Amino acid sequence: MTxxxxxxxxxxxxxxxxxxxxxxxxxTWVVVGLFVVWVVGNFINAPKQFVSVFLLGVTLGSIYALxxxxxxxxxxxxxxxxxxxxxxFMWGSMIAVTVSAHWLGLDGSQGWYVTAPLIFVTLLAxxxxxxxxxxxxxxxxxxxxxxxPKLAPLITAxxxxxxxxxxxxxxxxxxxxxxxxxxxxxxxxxxxxxxxTQKSLLIVLITIPVLLxxxxxxxxxxxxxxxxxxxxxxxxxRMMGIDVDRTIAFTFALGGALAGAAGLLFVMYQTSTRxxxxxQLGLFAFTAAxxxxxxxxTGAAFGALLIGLIQAFNEGLSWHTPGSSWTQSVIFxxxxxxxxxxxxxxxxxxxxxxx
Amino acid sequence: MRRVPGRALWVTAAxxxxxxxxxxxxGSSSDNNGTGGGGGGNAATPVNSSTCKSVVNPDGQLLVxxxxxxxxxxxxxxxxxxxxxxxxxxxxxxKAGKYTIAFQPCDDSTPxxxxxxxxxxxxxxxxxxxxxxxxxNIGTFNSGCAELxxxxxxxxxxxxxxxxxxANTWPGLTQGTKVAAEPSKYFPTGTRSYARVVAPxxxxxxxxALTAQGLGVKSxxxxxxxxxxxxxxxxxxxxxxxxxxxxxxxxxxYNTKTGTNYQALFQGIAAKHPDAIMVGGxxxxxxxxxxxxxxxxxxxxSKVKLFLxxxxxxxxxxxxxxxxxxxxxxxxxxxxxxxxxGAGATFxxxxxxxxxxxxxxxxxxxxxxxxxxxxxxIEASDGTRASxxxxxxxxxxxxxxxxxxxxxxxxxxxxxxxxVDVAKNGKLVTYKVLTPPSNLVETFPDQ
Numbered sequence: 001m002t003x004x005x006x007x008x009x010x011x012x013x014x015x016x017x018x019x020x021x022x023x024x025x026x027x028t029w030v031v032v033g034l035f036v037v038w039v040v041g042n043f044i045n046a047p048k049q050f051v052s053v054f055l056l057g058v059t060l061g062s063i064y065a066l067x068x069x070x071x072x073x074x075x076x077x078x079x080x081x082x083x084x085x086x087x088x089f090m091w092g093s094m095i096a097v098t099v100s101a102h103w104l105g106l107d108g109s110q111g112w113y114v115t116a117p118l119i120f121v122t123l124l125a126x127x128x129x130x131x132x133x134x135x136x137x138x139x140x141x142x143x144x145x146x147x148x149p150k151l152a153p154l155i156t157a158x159x160x161x162x163x164x165x166x167x168x169x170x171x172x173x174x175x176x177x178x179x180x181x182x183x184x185x186x187x188x189x190x191x192x193x194x195x196x197t198q199k200s201l202l203i204v205l206i207t208i209p210v211l212l213x214x215x216x217x218x219x220x221x222x223x224x225x226x227x228x229x230x231x232x233x234x235x236x237x238r239m240m241g242i243d244v245d246r247t248i249a250f251t252f253a254l255g256g257a258l259a260g261a262a263g264l265l266f267v268m269y270q271t272s273t274r275x276x277x278x279x280q281l282g283l284f285a286f287t288a289a290x291x292x293x294x295x296x297x298t299g300a301a302f303g304a305l306l307i308g309l310i311q312a313f314n315e316g317l318s319w320h321t322p323g324s325s326w327t328q329s330v331i332f333x334x335x336x337x338x339x340x341x342x343x344x345x346x347x348x349x350x351x352x353x354x355x
Numbered sequence: 356m357r358r359v360p361g362r363a364l365w366v367t368a369a370x371x372x373x374x375x376x377x378x379x380x381x382g383s384s385s386d387n388n389g390t391g392g393g394g395g396g397n398a399a400t401p402v403n404s405s406t407c408k409s410v411v412n413p414d415g416q417l418l419v420x421x422x423x424x425x426x427x428x429x430x431x432x433x434x435x436x437x438x439x440x441x442x443x444x445x446x447x448x449x450k451a452g453k454y455t456i457a458f459q460p461c462d463d464s465t466p467x468x469x470x471x472x473x474x475x476x477x478x479x480x481x482x483x484x485x486x487x488x489x490x491x492n493i494g495t496f497n498s499g500c501a502e503l504x505x506x507x508x509x510x511x512x513x514x515x516x517x518x519x520x521x522a523n524t525w526p527g528l529t530q531g532t533k534v535a536a537e538p539s540k541y542f543p544t545g546t547r548s549y550a551r552v553v554a555p556x557x558x559x560x561x562x563x564a565l566t567a568q569g570l571g572v573k574s575x576x577x578x579x580x581x582x583x584x585x586x587x588x589x590x591x592x593x594x595x596x597x598x599x600x601x602x603x604x605x606x607x608x609y610n611t612k613t614g615t616n617y618q619a620l621f622q623g624i625a626a627k628h629p630d631a632i633m634v635g636g637x638x639x640x641x642x643x644x645x646x647x648x649x650x651x652x653x654x655x656x657s658k659v660k661l662f663l664x665x666x667x668x669x670x671x672x673x674x675x676x677x678x679x680x681x682x683x684x685x686x687x688x689x690x691x692x693x694x695x696x697g698a699g700a701t702f703x704x705x706x707x708x709x710x711x712x713x714x715x716x717x718x719x720x721x722x723x724x725x726x727x728x729x730x731x732x733i734e735a736s737d738g739t740r741a742s743x744x745x746x747x748x749x750x751x752x753x754x755x756x757x758x759x760x761x762x763x764x765x766x767x768x769x770x771x772x773x774x775v776d777v778a779k780n781g782k783l784v785t786y787k788v789l790t791p792p793s794n795l796v797e798t799f800p801d802q
Contacts, residue, residue, distance in 0.1 A: 049626045056619050166467075174427060174469035176643050176675045185651075194622055194652060270616060272643055272675065280612040316619030324620045325581060325608035 028341045045319040048192030053316035059200040061308025062207035066262035067285035068300040070255035076295035077231045077251045083157040084137055086282015087164035088256055092130045092263020093273040097177045099125045107180040126260035134256025135249050168275035178272040203265050211301050227251055287335045293345025399457040399488035406479055407461040411441055412449045415457030419729055422479055422494030425462040427469030428639050428671040436722035438710050440493055443726040452734035463500050470639050471500040480504035484511035490743055491517040491729045498525030498584050505541040505549045514741030515548035519728050521721035524688055525584055526555040529765045531799035548744040550766035552724045553688035560591025561791035562773035563662045563686050567631055568599045572660055576629040577606040580636035588664040589635025595795045604629050611640035621652035637666035643675025656682030673781055680778045687717045691774045691785045702756045723756045
């Protein structure tokens with residue numbers, strides 16, 4: 001849907017005199033070229049290590065994708081960067097701990113025929129809780145500001161983020177919330193001595209159908225059509241009989257549900273969570289959404305995969321690699337580079353499924 | 356109609372970069388000026404700060420404060436430390452020589468941080484400095500907090516407030532290090548007023564390295580959290596390990612933010628095939644995850660050994676890391692509570708009888724020893740701050756909770772004992788007690 005009516009977006013620097021367009025293009029290629037050389041160099045340097053780190057990056061990217069989609073859905077429809085989204089995700093992870101470990105008593109000792117249905121129950125609980133939470137946030141904090149200047153809801157979103165974080169700390173305390181390994185951890189195969197576990201594969205296998213279902217929903221259903229219409233023009237949609245408030249609420253519910261699912265997958269993978277989880281992870285997912293082209297569903301998934309891979313490469317590879325303590329710097333540098341050279345994101349032009 | 360991300364995104368990016376920077380800056384600088392009041396009255400005036408609890412024995416003339424992080428993962432430990440201090444004062448009849456004393460525990464942490472907080476540390480120090488009744492402070496628990504408090508208390512008027520730490524292990528607080536202006540920046544007046552009863556990290560690093568050598572470790576990879584304490588103890592470990600012939604494959608920093616997954620990091624390390632991993636950091640910096648991911652990638656701790664400094668030597672590590680904690684080695688300054696003899700054993704027994712703790716934490720007897728040092732210094736003094744500070748140095752403490760020891764002119768104890776614990780069946784148990792030989796203990800001239 002739609003779109004950008006109007007002129008195609010041009011990179012920021014294009015606003016400067018014409019020669020800067022050339023500089024822009026050259027710099028873009030230099031950055032991309034260096035990145036490719038670095039990736040290929042690392043592959044040649046240690047191929048086995050590269051493959052196992054790559055697989056890890058795919059798993060991380062899958063979790064980021066579910067969170068990034070929540071950012072992008074909301075941005076697509078009301079052009080708001082919902083900073084509270086990372087904290088909705090944190091709440092998803094907390095609810096997953098409470099329901100799976102504390103209420104249902106899962107601790108990894110049960111057989112899969114017990115674990116699988118109970119995990120599904122946990123998933124439903126996370127989705128229901130986070131979906132409702134996100135709708136409530138929209139109703140209370142964003143809807144009253146829908147016609148206010150852009151900065152107002154943005155600041156409200158940051159405030160919401162702090163409120164959710166502190167509420168998390170109030171309920172769960174300031175310490176880690178550990179869960180036992182509930183997902184199966186048996187190694188599927190080993191590359192250079194490093195095990196690739198069933199758990200890692202499971203994360204990817206759960207993420208893919210969720211993404212496909214989401215794309216189907218936005219592209220091919222009546223509700224999806226309404227979402228795209230509202231994103232394109234709220235007033236015109238209203239004239240066509242679309243209930244705009246309901247459609248926006250539905251979008252928030254969808255984003256919250258995704259965050260709930262991501263929270264569950266994250267905590268099952270990582271086996272612990274804490275009240276401030278949403279901060280770093282939310283920012284990574286936001287970067288992924290911008291990298292892919294904010295508002296673009298496929299772009300968010302693609303951007304998240306890239307961010308997951310870049311994080312894993314940065315921490316796990318050894319040839320000219322900054323290392324773990326630089327991950328944040330690397331990822332936020334990417335955010336800045338994308339905003340400078342390609343503000344529409346990598347897939348920004350593919351507007352067909354913008355919600 | 357719709358515009359793709361332009362200015363709004365820029366504003367957003369700027370906001371979040373600033374937010375991240377703010378969140379990352381975990382306090383290291385402060386500028387403080389101690390200001391002071393007049394002499395002491397009859398009953399001590401309580402410190403005017405919301406972080407301080409009520410005064411115990413409020414009729415005492417001279418006020419001793421304690422400054423410990425009472426929130427977060429160390430609260431089990433610090434609560435006991437306050438109880439230990441109170442018990443020592445009570446057993447002394449709230450008297451030090453001809454002076455009567457009062458005790459006021461203060462908190463240098465915030466619930467949000469779950470650990471010490473730089474703003475709170477500075478504010479506390481200024482509050483003590485401004486209360487003329489405060490004669491001495493027992494604290495801090497964390498070296499980073501002591502770095503902020505020591506100069507403020509040193510410049511207090513009239514005269515520096517004596518500070519005795521039961522737990523600070525950063526060497527620079529009393530002696531030269533590779534860091535510029537240590538230790539002189541902690542006593543701006545030129546006269547020292549800070550002492551401690553635990554051996555510093557230049558003993559702890561070698562103790563871990565000696566343990567590693569004893570376990571047949573030939574190569575090690577070191578991770579550090581970039582903070583003064585974590586990176587410092589990692590460096591002391593590295594230097595000692597090299598002297599002991601252990602190959603150091605690397606010493607790099609790790610991301611301490613919640614939610615970080617370390618499997619990629621350990622996959623990179625796995626390619627170097629280390630026999631052991633050493634981490635200079637704290638359990639509250641996502642340490643549980645770090646241990647879990649170490650085990651997930653490199654295998655359990657009997658295969659690739661794991662060595663941790665006292666930032667991890669707490670039951671919280673077992674809770675956070677779960678099964679992955681099994682077999683890790685963690686050091687702590689001093690002698691374990693169950694190996695104390697004489698007055699120390701009596702103290703532990705009395706403490707258990709009085710407070711019925713589930714177990715006595717390692718620093719609890721050290722808090723008692725710090726209280727004994729303070730009592731001794733007040734007893735030998737003329738009741739003024741300057742005199743109490745002066746009497747810390749060269750103090751001979753006989754028959755204390757820790758046996759007999761003395762405080763040298765720098766403010767360090769002559770006891771260099773270190774304990775290395777091992778995690779067994781979900782509990783930290785003593786693996787060995789050792790005193791590193793002087794050739795492994797790195798020292799640098801004062802600056």
